[in-house]
Amino acid sequence: MSTEQAEEGAQPSKNALKKAAKEAEKAAKSAERKARQDAEAAARAAAEVDDAVGNYGVLPLNQSQTKTGEQRVQIESLNANSEGYSVLFRARLHTSRAQGSKMVFVVFRQRQATIQGLLQVKEGAVSRQMLKWVAGITTESIVLVRGTVARPIEEVQSASVKDAEIHINTLHVVSPVETRLPFTMDDASRPEAEYEKAEKEGIQYNKVLLETRLNNRVLDLRTQTNQAIFTVEHGVCELFRSFLNSQGFTEIHTPKLQGAATESGASVFRVQYFTGLAFLAQSPQLAKQMAIAADFEKVYEIAPVFRAEDSNTHRHMTEFMGLDLEMAFEETYDEVVDLLDSLFLNIFEGLSTRYASEIALIGRQFPAEPFMWRKKDQGGTLRLRFSEGISMLRGAGADVDDLEDLSTENERWLGRLVKEKFSTDYYILDKFPMAIRPFYTMPDPEDDRYSNSYDFFMRGEEILSGAQRIHDAPLLESEMIKKGIDPASMKHYLDAFRLGCPPHGGGGIGLERVVMLFLKLNNIRRAALFPRDPKRLVP
């Protein structure tokens, strides 16, 4: 019975057959009509002289053969007041969308700015051929556009310029995309939260993994978010230098090729140097101290540092930018800590005021609580002793040793405790135990288990490490021996102090860490143009 029923069920009913026949007939008629229309259109197009020739097409390769001197505009400078202006600009074709057969909407992009463009068939100016051709351009191609600025009927949601659009007159391709895009700009620009929301709603977005981004970094860097991130990074360097210049510092450049593996031989890259061997500097520490012994008084350097550590974490790279400084001081290393603190406050203030629009733009993809720091009227920057930090952690239940270094987990835990108690994402931990600091660290005069050294933290992660350094050759030598370093291997460095050297101190800041933590990007690779880690040497 069930079989019969099944068989009957498999047989079409008479009514169904009739319906199908009717639909087939209808479809055939429709297809016929469509074919006729298409043929007519093709015939018309063929018969038609394309009066838009010259208004579109691929430009010949630019070998600097033509110079008109005509001014080209920046998208971001356009607004409702530009209405009626005829403009010429080069931009990426960000998106395009045909509406019917007579109109194409496009969005043009220049770095962080986008504007809507509109191409409409218009006799004697914009042909159907032109419209079709424009609609077919691969997104991310570079185009040269001539158009008239108009006020859009309503605010443009999909572009950064909201109160103006471009009515396109001519559009040429300057540089075409000649490959399949590995991902779209939209997919690459979506915040994490949107994926989660979409998943719940059953929408499927293409999620672009960090690995995919980094493998196709040139494309990835074009997102408005990334353009903004590297503008902020530029800002950090600029604020670092302008502050230190105002304080009488001299910029120096110290060699990255070293004759000996110093500091800590384990994590240094070896270089074949003609018939011999060289080592990549893992910091400018020794050279910048030698610059102090050479009377430069206050020096800074922004340069790559190299770490041959096989650390595959969110905050380690094998090559990163060190913002380093070193200064002679008069009485105590508080002078150095005060200067470093002023430097950071200057950077935070500068970023918050000068780069507010970039920070807001980045925040759309990487939402973050605004970075908090204590202003002067809130008691100024928090400075804790290492021992106080240990007490806070113990008070919260952590099992920590007095003289051991903080683990990454405990660093973050302490960051959270500090934030709860003092409402700051930025603080200083001073007087680290001597045993966990490098040999050149000056011991605390009151308790030689501790030292005159400090770390600075942002959102619970270390972003600066520094200290008063030993400027006395005999003490330096004995500290080297204590740490198992052969003083003979560091002769030139030691000699610098035998020639007389003022008391001094300094610190080294990780540029990408500052950017990552200020913007809460969660992975340091997002703050490096072309990051390097143990597994990545390209692109």
Add this chain to the structure above:
Amino acid sequence: MSTEQAEEGAQPSKNALKKAAKEAEKAAKSAERKARQDAEAAARAAAEVDDAVGNYGVLPLNQSQTKTGEQRVQIESLNANSEGYSVLFRARLHTSRAQGSKMVFVVFRQRQATIQGLLQVKEGAVSRQMLKWVAGITTESIVLVRGTVARPIEEVQSASVKDAEIHINTLHVVSPVETRLPFTMDDASRPEAEYEKAEKEGIQYNKVLLETRLNNRVLDLRTQTNQAIFTVEHGVCELFRSFLNSQGFTEIHTPKLQGAATESGASVFRVQYFTGLAFLAQSPQLAKQMAIAADFEKVYEIAPVFRAEDSNTHRHMTEFMGLDLEMAFEETYDEVVDLLDSLFLNIFEGLSTRYASEIALIGRQFPAEPFMWRKKDQGGTLRLRFSEGISMLRGAGADVDDLEDLSTENERWLGRLVKEKFSTDYYILDKFPMAIRPFYTMPDPEDDRYSNSYDFFMRGEEILSGAQRIHDAPLLESEMIKKGIDPASMKHYLDAFRLGCPPHGGGGIGLERVVMLFLKLNNIRRAALFPRDPKRLVP
């Protein structure tokens, strides 16, 4: 007879004997008197309570144990108007010279500034012991001085502060010199011409060879000349960046560790990278072009570049600072050349105005005709075509090929011809032959034996090399193949152009060359803090 006479002549006369006896008696009396005086002085000193104790001595090692907050002054800020002020400062003991037993003249130094100090025995304040102790301090020790500013009787010739001197009240050693100085500051600061003059006059100076200086670079860097050289170098970087920032450039940081030996594999350093191999970037060329393909539009970088060339010349180092920039342009690469030219003019102007005192100071040791360039009202910067340069050299009798590169000698020869004819130390040579430029150089659209590339020259030596680059992937690929480069080995670079890239160009400037040639230092090592060449990896 002559013998007799001679013998008689050898015999003292009676009168002479009497005279000698008298003088001996006198000398004996004088010696006795002196001995008695010395003994008395010693007895007095021994008996005397040293009422200057506390006013001199070696300070305990600074471990930041004491904070008074007392202001310390900069020597260079003192002048006749400071008369009567009580001041405290830290400085190098530059020279010291005892005058009799009651006075010591010293010169104190802070970087480029020096001031004369005077220590006189004064009851209850400055004891003989103090005087003797101060006179015995090794020069180059770091001292802390308290004194009163006075007007000197006449202008002080031996110090940079001419209208003020310090009457010393207290003087303590902060950091002693614990080794024999390999050379004195005076010897290290003498101009070449002075040696030649001295030699003619039979005076023997210790000439400090470059090799000796570089082996003892920390000491060498302390000369006022070197302090000024690196202040100028700081200035070049600052002027470079501030100009480019004003033009909307973004500072970038590109990795020095590369996965493949690109550009020209021959001169690249190999790095052991965990279990694999990496290479040190010999320029940021590929990365900065990729930044243009990634929409950054205008980028610059100041970073070390590495060249594994076994060149032991006055102008080659294995590691030097590259001032690199790259920019998209709209119509022709003239936009890039114009910007680079404005950049150099901005640097020249800035150096001449802001660093005039440094340039004058350096000129005392390294005399140079002032650097000349053509101002706008003199027709602006000279731009010659490579072919015009060849014609000029031929006209002067040089045997040169149309399409071969200029030798160093011919470069300099052309520099002299240009200077004679156009009165400039700075000019641009454009349209270099295609064959002698890198594969990424855009061919000249009119004559493909030439290219859209240029060099900039200072005092007849190349200081910038640049070009319009090929932004079209197929053309780039075919140029690679022509030059014997496997396109597969540069996949990531090529892909950047397949994703669409605007027409662009740029250049790379050698920082130390600019400093060397502007100041006419004659050896590039003088413009590097710790230079690296095939034979030098220390200090």
